[in-house]
Amino acid sequence: LYLFRQRSPVLTNYETVRVALEERTYDIQIAHDWLDQLGSDFDAHLGTVEHVACICDASIRESWGQTVGQALARPGRRVDTLAVPSGEASKSVEQLSQIWEWLLHQRADRKTVIVAVGGGVIGDLAGMVAGTYTRGLRFVQVPTTLLSQVDSSVGGKTGINLPAAKNMVGVFWQPSFVAIDTATLATLPPRERISGWAEVVKYGVILDADFFSFLEGKTLEIVANDASTVVAAIRRSCELKAQVVSADERETTGLRAVLNYGHTFGHAIEATSGYGVYLHGEAIAIGMQMAAVLAHRLGRVTQEFVIRQCSLLTAIGLPTTLPADLADIPALLSAMQSDKKVAYGKLRFVLPTKMGHVELVGNIDSQAVIAAIEACVN
């Protein structure tokens, strides 16, 4: 059968981003339709590996899970695969504990390599498993959603949720290698694929005005899921995030906080509207718009900036306003107060000063915050 298998065309858009973290430095390899060729890159990065434990989103177990499993098969190597139910509920203590038990049952040892195939939920969960089983296993990420390709696959944050708090426990654990295949995006529900673009737009706003302009010129290609546009956008997003993460791996200097642009509002929207009403990227898009309006009210950016950001988000198909029935202002304020990035209860926002630049601003008048939310209610 393999003899007649159609090969992918020669990779024309093969991109590599290096995440520089001293001895934890790793590469992100980005291309279109190449996961069936993952094996040789895996071998090049990991060396001789006798046991691979693949943790795969159940919804893609038979598609990408199988492609990855076959690509990694080698004589003298066991590849075990565990399917984990899709969705945020899998980022639980119970699921974590079940995966630990599964690894023990598969006789995983310190030389076992964990491979995560799925979106952010799988990457965060499998990463925490990798960071804790025998106090640390090597780890390869194969993110299959746009959001995980541009966000959670860079930076080494892993973790699970507590019933009352998202991402409250976890470890910093860097992968050995990240394999991004943009062909996986064609198999995503369009709404989920579009949602991931909120984080891409975010990188332009916070760090790179030229990239923002590039995206403004490519909205049709973005909506159409054009492969070369997608590869280019993912590459630049990973590069920008990698620069920030290299400068502040463990979120200790405050630099990494710029990545939270739109997230204080966005997390509050997710929490108060009920998880699942909005996809993460959708909530972040609305949150970015609230942050832009807040910055404008504080005299930090022009009205033109606010409109430019709104136009790009809208052209891509992302929401920028909150329906009135979901705009519970006291609940939103309360949720913002309990965000784990709030030290000692003081509310701070990442706000732009111009396209491509943001600052962390503290001691903001709560009336201005309320006004910014209200300006984004429709």
Add this chain to the structure above:
Amino acid sequence: LYLFRQRSPVLTNYETVRVALEERTYDIQIAHDWLDQLGSDFDAHLGTVEHVACICDASIRESWGQTVGQALARPGRRVDTLAVPSGEASKSVEQLSQIWEWLLHQRADRKTVIVAVGGGVIGDLAGMVAGTYTRGLRFVQVPTTLLSQVDSSVGGKTGINLPAAKNMVGVFWQPSFVAIDTATLATLPPRERISGWAEVVKYGVILDADFFSFLEGKTLEIVANDASTVVAAIRRSCELKAQVVSADERETTGLRAVLNYGHTFGHAIEATSGYGVYLHGEAIAIGMQMAAVLAHRLGRVTQEFVIRQCSLLTAIGLPTTLPADLADIPALLSAMQSDKKVAYGKLRFVLPTKMGHVELVGNIDSQAVIAAIEACVN
């Protein structure tokens, strides 16, 4: 009441060991009867701390837990204390999860400092909590058993057990500061206190012949729990372990493996005799004797070496033989095979070549292993 409180005498045996781990470097402070003065040292090492979460062995909650809690109390600081049941069963996923929930309920945030008061179980558990809550909190260890003072408080290994495997999951997480008060040892059951000396003797055997000789000359003081002897022995033990850990923080170069002298046999004895029959140190003492006999049979050490080690262990009151009814050879061999330090199923032992020096030896004939076990059955 505080005005009339009797102060401890001036510290005559105040020792500090620095564990050099680049930006994770920390100090171990060792003295007799000083925990009521912990506050100023805590402040000096940690700076301004508004929230302390103290995780304390339930059996010493009212004694050392209270002493530490009072010593750390400051205006503008909350000190919350959680009592955790004594014993290995607390190193579980369930307990870990309960502590995470407790921290969330106490509104712990990234600036919270975890303080562990208790033995190895509490240190390992609280350390894993510290390494994972919000992806890492600062952490102070107050080990109150000899075993934890000379072993688990140095090196940053934290973790919990899975039902079928001890210490199978965890993280490397270094404390900011370790406070050792040898006065806590007087409140331990004598059997538990004596058990800790197995690891002290181990440091002499594997790394320091002079220290072994020092211990040989102090067996009466050891048995009598003489404060200055105990402080000196803990200091040297911590120093020796710190040297090894500094050279191989994450057990990657193989150097750290020397610390496992006696542990391959010892863990198998613990596992097959039923956890709780032997204290950890007792099983290690028997394991060290088996390792010494194995080394002798392989022509690596003299008979005199075996007798010297046996004499010191015995003089301190530690066991060196296994009762016949607990000597299930096939079960012991099987347990050794499943030790997590066994890579790809190959059995390796840390064996001495002379007093103060050991080597990692692979490919050992299983008949020699069996003979070594049988020589230590009575």
